[in-house]
Amino acid sequence: MVIIGGGHVGLSFALLLAHHGIDSVLVEQSVYPTISPDDDTARTQYLDSRNTALSRRTVQIYERIGLWQSLQSHACRIDSVHISELGSFGRAVLDKKAEGVESFGQVMENAWLGRQLLLAAKANAHITLHDDAKVVNITQDATSASVSVEQAGRAFVLSAPLVVACDGSQSPSRALLGIGTSTHDYNQVGIVGVVQTDKPHQHIGIEKFSEVGPLAVLPLTDGRGDGADDSTAGFRRSVVFICPKGEEARYLQDDEFFLATLQQVFGDDAGRFVQAGRRGAYPLTKILADRQVVGRCVVMGNAAHTLHPVAGQGFNLCLRDADTLAAMLAHEKRQAQAAGKTADLGDYQKLRAYEQARQKDQQRVIKFCDTVVGSFTSKNPVMKFARNVGLIAFDKIPGIKPMVAAYAMGLKS
Known part of the structure; x- marks a missing residue:
């Protein structure tokens, strides 16, 4: 099999x-860094990193293939999630004890x-890597698909019964295959980074x-511990x-200005924002392939599918897509x-x-993201009142939280 794109999804x-x-042959356009298991694993960029929230299902997948043991030292569990609307009365809390789960996920x-x-x-031994390699063409016949590759001044062709393209939202492979897309520009930019507060996070996520x-x-984990217990609950947070x-x-x-804005948004919920690291900005656009x-x-x-964060x-x-296809x-x-x-x-x-x-899992997640973004960006006072009542109902009505929590953790698809 040939895999095009060696980012997190392609490697996984x-x-x-x-x-x-x-067996698979993986083709990656970027140059992979030279790394060793013996490299210093200290957090040298304490405030300068992007992060991903891994759902409970994602953690289970990595556990199953024996990778979680090497990942968990930099994973910080989420024990509870506090949800509210800025300047309004609606509020809800998801707590792991109430939902009977080990955590709602991990941040890394x-x-x-x-x-x-x-x-x-x-x-x-089942994986062959080609980095600094560009895919220039994809052809197919009745028995195989062929990928034309340019690497370090030489050209070669990889043929296999199946080709899987994981080469990002602007996927050149998708274009080579003639697959169109539907797009929606949210006219928003996501700013992501890491900050430090004067109050320990206590494994709480705030939205x-x-x-x-x-x-x-x-x-997030701090510079000394893995965040696995209260004694190592640090002051570093992903934003x-x-x-x-x-x-x-x-x-x-x-x-x-950035820290002052965060303080205004979150009030005392996270303590005082005292330091900010380097940040990245990412225009937010939904991109859905017409066919997969x-x-x-x-x-x-x-x-x-590229979705709102x-x-x-x-x-x-x-x-979950990758796990399903592999199985x-x-x-x-x-x-x-x-x-x-x-x-x-x-x-x-x-x-x-x-x-x-x-399709069911994908469409459910896409609809959820669009509904949340659409309803909470509406300035209509009736909508604002309705969504705050909805937050209270979500917090108080029995049976709703376990269902939503299960979907958020990826345990129901």
């Missing part, structure tokens, strides 16, 4: 396949996740909704801040072996079955 998919004994530096995925892939969009601070497009420059360049299967080729990850569902949805391919391989045959992992009807199997 390759490792999932390897767990089932399926993207750099650490990527480092461990790459180390695992390099050490796995505020505003007329601009969702704003969140999530717990997702949404602003209108065109207004991001001051939030990026002026630390005092063409012949013997599948698009996955942000190439299939509200509730941190994007990467977790991508990993289906493994099942086909076992069935063929039992019959003394060679499995055709690129069979179009089987790939279409995967696409259809994932």
Whole structure:
């Protein structure tokens, strides 16, 4: 099998396949850094990192393939989530004890996740890596798909029964396959980074909704401990801040202004914001592929669906896709072996079955993101009153929280 795109989704998919004994060749356009398991793993960029909230289902997937043990030192669990609307009366709390779960998920530096995925892939005999390699063409026939690659001045072709493209929201592979997209520009920019507060996070995530969009601070591990217990609950927090497009420059360049804005938004809930690290700005656009299967080729990850970051569902949805396809391919391989045959992992009807199997979960998450963004950005006073009543109802009516929590953790799809 050929995988195009060696980011977090592509590497994870390759490792999932390897767990089932399926070989893959992964092609990545960027140059991978030279790393070693013996490298210093200290948090050298204490306030300068992007982060991802991993759902409970995502953690379970990494546990199953034996990767979580190397990841967990930089993972900080979320024990409760406090949800409210800025300047309004509505408020709700999700608590792990009340819902009977170990946690609602874990927050981790993207750099650490990527480092461990790459180390695992390099050490796995089922995975062959080609970095600094550009895909220039994809062709298909009745029995295989072929990927034309340029690398370091040489050209070569990789052929396999199946090609899976995980090469990002602007996916060149998606264009080569002739797959169109539907897009929606939110006219917003997501500003992400890390801040320090004078109050320990106590494993609490705080989400505020505003007329601009969702704003969140999530717990992170500190410079000394892994955040696994109260004694190492640190003062470092991941921030997702949404602003209108065109207004991001001051939030990026002026630390005092950024910290003061966060203080105004979150009040005393997180304590006092005392230091901000380097921040990144990302225009927010929903991009949905018109199709996810063409012949013997599948698009996955942000190439299939790039979503608004509200509730941190994007990467977790991508990993559920990868897990489902890997499991289906493994099942086909076992069935063929039992019959003394060679499995055709690129069979179009089987790939279409995967696409259809994932539609319910994908559409549910897409609808949820659009509903939250649309309802909480409305300035209509009737809508504002209704959503605050809705938050109170969510907090008080029995039976609602467990259902929502299960979906948020990826345990129901």
